[in-house]
Amino acid sequence: MTITLALPSKGRIKEASAALFDKAGLSIVSVGNDRSYRGRIEGLDGVEVAYLSASEIARELAAGTVDFGITGEDLVREGMSDVETRVDFCARLGFGAADVVVAVPEIWLDVETMADLGDVAADFRARHGRRLAIATKYWRLTQQFFSQRHGIQLYRIVESLGATEGAPAAGQADIIVDITSTGATLRANHLKVLADGVILKSEACLVRARKPAHDGDARVAEIVSRVGAAL
Numbered sequence: 001m002t003i004t005l006a007l008p009s010k011g012r013i014k015e016a017s018a019a020l021f022d023k024a025g026l027s028i029v030s031v032g033n034d035r036s037y038r039g040r041i042e043g044l045d046g047v048e049v050a051y052l053s054a055s056e057i058a059r060e061l062a063a064g065t066v067d068f069g070i071t072g073e074d075l076v077r078e079g080m081s082d083v084e085t086r087v088d089f090c091a092r093l094g095f096g097a098a099d100v101v102v103a104v105p106e107i108w109l110d111v112e113t114m115a116d117l118g119d120v121a122a123d124f125r126a127r128h129g130r131r132l133a134i135a136t137k138y139w140r141l142t143q144q145f146f147s148q149r150h151g152i153q154l155y156r157i158v159e160s161l162g163a164t165e166g167a168p169a170a171g172q173a174d175i176i177v178d179i180t181s182t183g184a185t186l187r188a189n190h191l192k193v194l195a196d197g198v199i200l201k202s203e204a205c206l207v208r209a210r211k212p213a214h215d216g217d218a219r220v221a222e223i224v225s226r227v228g229a230a231l
């Protein structure tokens with residue numbers, strides 16, 4: 001059985017992932033020509049490298065079509081249920097850090113916590129004739145945090161695929177759940193993060209899709225230990 005390892009082909013975490021693999025002594029040789037999206041690892045037979053985007057890697061880990069991937073924890077947790085039983089977060093890699101947060105308009109002066117937001121959500125229909133609308137692309141993380149963690153049930157998710165921070169000003173939603181790193185985009189859009197509104201502190205991780213065949217496989221152990229030693 002070939003072990004497939006998916007690395008980011010583009011985007012924010014591509015360069016740091018490649019540098020980490022170099023440091024771990026896992027040098028990748030491209031198969032075919034230089035622009036190939038497939039590779040292998042020198043000195044480690046039976047391991048194939050596939051280059052995919054960060055969100056594709058999360059999807060393939062969920063489907064179990066790759067054995068390992070480097071991608072953001074946020075994308076992995078958003079992409080599957082029962083995450084702990086289906087994947088193993090082997091290592092946190094120290095780059096690609098970003099928080100998934102609940103942010104509300106700065107002018108909501110009396111809303112500082114999730115409990116305050118729960119009160120707003122409960123009164124929303126009576127006041128505005130509709131449910132509180134949350135713009136996000138993280139619908140699973142949002143539902144887990146609002147419904148399961150905070151017992152807030154009265155809201156509606158508005159799927160947002162880009163420029164989520166602009167949704168409240170544009171009238172498409174009341175609040176947002178999105179990723180932030182420096183906070184500049186939130187500030188520019190006059191949004192504030194609730195005091196207990198950090199849903200997830202994400203970073204890039206080495207993630208393994210749990211498979212029975214991995215038990216006792218030396219290649220699997222080697223990849224985990226070499227990456228761990230390079231951190």
Ligand SMILES: Nc1ncnc2c1ncn2[C@@H]1O[C@H](COP(=O)(O)OP(=O)(O)OP(=O)(O)O)[C@@H](O)[C@H]1O
Pocket residue numbers: 010011012013053054055056071072073074075096097098179180181182202203
């Ligand atoms: N400022 C940021 N904004 C968005 N994502 C960030 C930021 N900082 C770190 N990340 C992380 O980077 C990862 C996504 O990387 P990136 O946006 O480069 O992917 P991508 O190549 O565009 O993937 P795809 O096209 O599949 O969405 C996520 O896990 C996210 O948490």
Ligand SMILES: O=P(O)(O)OC[C@H]1O[C@H](OP(=O)(O)OP(=O)(O)O)[C@H](O)[C@@H]1O
Pocket residue numbers: 162163165178179180181182183184185186
């Ligand atoms: O806290 P900050 O440092 O401002 O970063 C957060 C912003 O950066 C990302 O957007 P980006 O414009 O990079 O595009 P993307 O959504 O396509 O990744 C992300 O979606 C946030 O909007």
